[in-house]
Amino acid sequence: xxxxxxxxxxxxxxxxxxxxxxxxxxxxxxxxxxxxxxxxxxxxxxxxxxxxxxxxxxxxxxxxxxxxxxxxxxxxxxxxxxxxxxxxxxxxxxxxxxxxxxxxxxxxxxxxxxxxxxxxxxxxxxxxxxxxxxxxxxxxxxxxxxxxxxxxxxxxxxxxxxxxxxxxxxxxxxxxxxxxxxxxxxxxxxxxxxxxxxxxxxxxxxxxxxxxxxxxxxxxxxxxxxxxxxxxxxxxxxxxxxxxxxxxxxxxxxxxxxxxxxxxxxxxxxxxxxxxxxxxxxxxxxxxxxxxxxxxxxxxxxxxxxxxxxxxxxxxxxxxxxxxxxxxxxxxxxxxxxxxxxxxxxxxxxxxxxxxxxxxxxxxxxxxxxxxxxxxxxxxxxxxxxxxxxxxxxxxxxxxxxxxxxxxxxxxxxxxxxxxxxxxxxxxxxxxxxxxxxxxxxxxxxxxxxxxxxxxxxxxxxxxxxxxxxxxxxxxxxxxxxxxxxxxxxxxxxxxxxxxxxxxxxxxxxxxxxxxxxxxxxxxxxxxxxxxxxxxxxxxxxxxxxxxxxxxxxxxxxxxxxxxxxxxxxxxxxxxxxxxxxxxxxxxxxxxxxxxxxxxxxxxxxxxxxxxxxxxxxxxxxxxxxxxxxxxxxxxxxxxxxxxxxxxxxxxxxxxxxxxxxxxxxxxxxxxxxxxxxxxxxxxxxxxxxxxxxxxxxxxxxxxxxxxxxxxxxxxxxxxxxxxxxxxxxxxxxxxxxxxxxxxxxxxxxxxxxxxxxxxxxxxxxxxxxxxxxxxxxx
Ligand code: BGC
Numbered sequence: 001x002x003x004x005x006x007x008x009x010x011x012x013x014x015x016x017x018x019x020x021x022x023x024x025x026x027x028x029x030x031x032x033x034x035x036x037x038x039x040x041x042x043x044x045x046x047x048x049x050x051x052x053x054x055x056x057x058x059x060x061x062x063x064x065x066x067x068x069x070x071x072x073x074x075x076x077x078x079x080x081x082x083x084x085x086x087x088x089x090x091x092x093x094x095x096x097x098x099x100x101x102x103x104x105x106x107x108x109x110x111x112x113x114x115x116x117x118x119x120x121x122x123x124x125x126x127x128x129x130x131x132x133x134x135x136x137x138x139x140x141x142x143x144x145x146x147x148x149x150x151x152x153x154x155x156x157x158x159x160x161x162x163x164x165x166x167x168x169x170x171x172x173x174x175x176x177x178x179x180x181x182x183x184x185x186x187x188x189x190x191x192x193x194x195x196x197x198x199x200x201x202x203x204x205x206x207x208x209x210x211x212x213x214x215x216x217x218x219x220x221x222x223x224x225x226x227x228x229x230x231x232x233x234x235x236x237x238x239x240x241x242x243x244x245x246x247x248x249x250x251x252x253x254x255x256x257x258x259x260x261x262x263x264x265x266x267x268x269x270x271x272x273x274x275x276x277x278x279x280x281x282x283x284x285x286x287x288x289x290x291x292x293x294x295x296x297x298x299x300x301x302x303x304x305x306x307x308x309x310x311x312x313x314x315x316x317x318x319x320x321x322x323x324x325x326x327x328x329x330x331x332x333x334x335x336x337x338x339x340x341x342x343x344x345x346x347x348x349x350x351x352x353x354x355x356x357x358x359x360x361x362x363x364x365x366x367x368x369x370x371x372x373x374x375x376x377x378x379x380x381x382x383x384x385x386x387x388x389x390x391x392x393x394x395x396x397x398x399x400x401x402x403x404x405x406x407x408x409x410x411x412x413x414x415x416x417x418x419x420x421x422x423x424x425x426x427x428x429x430x431x432x433x434x435x436x437x438x439x440x441x442x443x444x445x446x447x448x449x450x451x452x453x454x455x456x457x458x459x460x461x462x463x464x465x466x467x468x469x470x471x472x473x474x475x476x477x478x479x480x481x482x483x484x485x486x487x488x489x490x491x492x493x494x495x496x497x498x499x500x501x502x503x504x505x506x507x508x509x510x511x512x513x514x515x516x517x518x519x520x521x522x523x524x525x526x527x528x529x530x531x532x533x534x535x536x537x538x539x540x541x542x543x544x545x546x547x548x549x550x551x552x553x554x555x556x557x558x559x560x561x562x563x564x565x566x567x568x569x570x571x572x573x574x575x576x577x578x579x580x581x582x583x584x585x586x587x588x589x590x591x592x593x594x595x596x597x598x599x600x601x602x603x604x605x606x607x608x609x610x611x612x613x614x615x616x617x618x619x620x621x622x623x624x625x626x627x628x629x630x631x632x633x634x635x636x637x638x639x640x641x642x643x644x645x646x647x648x649x650x651x652x653x654x655x656x657x658x659x660x661x662x663x664x665x666x667x668x669x670x671x672x673x674x675x676x677x678x679x680x681x682x683x684x685x686x687x688x689x690x691x692x693x694x695x696x697x698x699x700x701x702x703x704x705x706x707x708x709x710x711x712x713x714x715x716x717x718x719x720x721x722x723x724x725x726x727x728x729x730x731x732x733x734x735x736x737x738x739x740x741x742x743x744x745x746x747x748x749x750x751x752x753x754x755x756x757x758x759x760x761x762x763x764x765x766x767x768x769x770x771x772x773x774x775x776x777x778x779x
Contacts, residue, residue, distance in 0.1 A: 123175020166219025
């Protein structure tokens with residue numbers, strides 16, 4: 001009897017979580033058993049990160065790692081930040097080596113290629129770097145919609161259009177994951193402002209959320225299966241994204257079929273238990289208070305252990321896929337030369353030629369170049385943030401780029417700029433540059449040469465180039481004054497333009513910017529304008545390749561350039577004039593502390609800081625300008641070439657659920673080049689009110705020689721033309737006549753075909769994520 005009793009007890013112990021199952025070690029088929037062998041403490045540790053990687057970590061300067069349990073054969077999985085650079089310390093303790101990584105083009109430049117293959121190449125190269133340095137997951141790409149031109153992270157993001165976002169992101173993710181490295185598509189969702197970023201509450205109707213802010217994620221997730229998804233800092237309609245079961249389970253998993261791991265952004269949210277329940281499986285970088293809360297909640301029954309087990313399971317499913325788990329050896333160095341070539345190629349392909357009166361590409365007569373603007377000498381390779389804190393290996397200036405292409409750059413001007421930049425450095429940083437700063441560094445003022453100096457420069461140069469630069473950085477939005485050129489920049493532009501033009505010489509403007517700036521008031525002063533956004537460490541080479549025609553420009557604007565700030569429908573509902581008072585990290589407590597000895601006071605939520613109302617609804621970017629007939633400076637999708645193209649629609653059809661257009665593009669000019677074809681749809685009257693045009697497909701030709709043609713077949717699903725009806729929680733496709741516009745920008749339609757949809761169609765989804773009160777959107 002006694003013996004039987006002992007057997008029963010022992011069997012019981014073995015069947016529960018218990019330390020006797022120690023012999024088990026993790027493999028991809030025994031995850032449930034391994035979870036069963038974990039103590040509660042271990043399970044809670046598994047859903048919490050292990051802090052940021054300090055100098056003594058295995059990979060110093062990276063974002064963190066997951067918990068390890070050696071007795072169960074569970075190693076840490078290592079996370080490193082992206083998207084345009086694998087972020088880690090260049091130097092390591094007691095190690096004489098340098099661990100450099102490549103600064104690839106910022107997201108906006110990658111998107112401006114309008115070429116998913118280019119995004120794939122960048123993804124593959126950066127994925128290779130992650131693999132070569134022994135890590136497992138790249139925290140990228142950033143795919144939030146460019147709702148407003150002043151968002152501090154626009155450089156990381158792709159576009160104001162969710163189709164561009166989704167297609168470029170899917171390609172990037174497929175590129176990274178082709179290397180056996182995981183991605184973390186971020187920040188899910190509606191992460192569109194940095195001011196008060198931990199607590200800001202975007203408030204929008206369900207249609208706006210579904211059609212714009214979730215759409216890019218939906219496309220990318222369905223077309224690339226990212227290993228992980230990172231929720232955002234912000235709330236949506238009153239709830240933190242990391243704590244919202246409607247977002248991270250109902251929509252993401254039940255509707256879209258996602259079955260990977262969801263992680264929080266670093267220190268996001270406030271309620272660890274709600275995150276666990278919501279299916280935000282892992283909290284990063286992990287805090288003791290989160291550990292205690294989850295542990296206690298399981299103990300006192302507030303959190304079911306099976307929910308914790310489910311989340312642990314998703315973490316382990318990631319672990320077993322990782323290189324670290326699979327003991328893959330790694331060289332600890334990477335092919336920086338090959339990746340620099342990819343960075344240069346894609347960075348150049350993302351450059352957009354905005355205007356050109358024939359000055360570009362340089363004729364053979366151009367040899368001696370005058371470079372104006374501090375940025376020509378100190379270019380902006382990419383945006384700043386946690387994704388790019390480490391020192392880049394190098395940034396190619398325009399001086400270097402032009403010299404490498406055998407152009408003479410005015411030496412006297414170079415000397416003047418060296419002196420000017422040195423004195424500006426002293427003025428801006430009297431105590432030296434801070435060793436660590438997330439805010440973009442203040443920009444040097446421009447100096448205006450005297451009339452005699454200018455006359456001398458005009459005499460000795462064939463052409464003038466003026467680079468206008470704008471940096472941006474993660475936790476800080478841009479102020480509206482950053483949209484406009486400074487008085488000082490305008491004065492220099494005017495002086496240079498007058499002096500060169502009166503001598504019959506040309507002036508070219510290069511925009512090396514994070515996101516659109518004002519161009520309408522001064523664009524006629526330039527003979528050509530090129531928008532390079534931030535094309536990576538090879539920036540000077542990329543710009544030169546376009547100037548001299550080594551590469552024919554084929555980039556297109558993924559975002560509209562408005563005439564003024566205030567023109568876009570979202571402009572008033574953004575903290576555009578917020579004066580920086582404190583880092584985002586300390587904002588949004590809902591409390592204000594008046595004085596040292598005073599009790600904190602509750603403060604009223606402030607519009608655009610604590611909450612932001614998306615009154616523009618679905619009318620973001622060209623969807624607004626186009627529908628409401630507002631003039632813009634440069635439309636979405638715009639970009640010139642050094643050659644010309646002809647478009648011939650040879651076929652178009654609706655078969656079952658698929659729409660398709662075949663367009664033959666012929667290079668009718670004198671030099672080879674690539675062209676992008678964009679298909680916009682106008683829906684019939686009768687259904688929901690819609691933007692007058694929406695992009696539904698795009699494609700890019702290969703490099704076509706003069707006279708050569710390529711036929712592109714562009715397809716999309718019929719239901720992609722539907723709209724979301726909040727009232728019925730359905731995607732609704734109206735019947736009637738649809739116009740399909742074959743275009744080279746939102747404002748330049750080459751030909752239109754008509755197709756009839758004979759019966760309307762509805763797909764019902766869950767009625768979730770409603771705003772607390774009705775949002776008065778524009779109509
Ligand atoms: C950023 C994320 C980043 C994370 C880890 C956060 O502050 O918002 O994009 O991946 O830090 O570095």
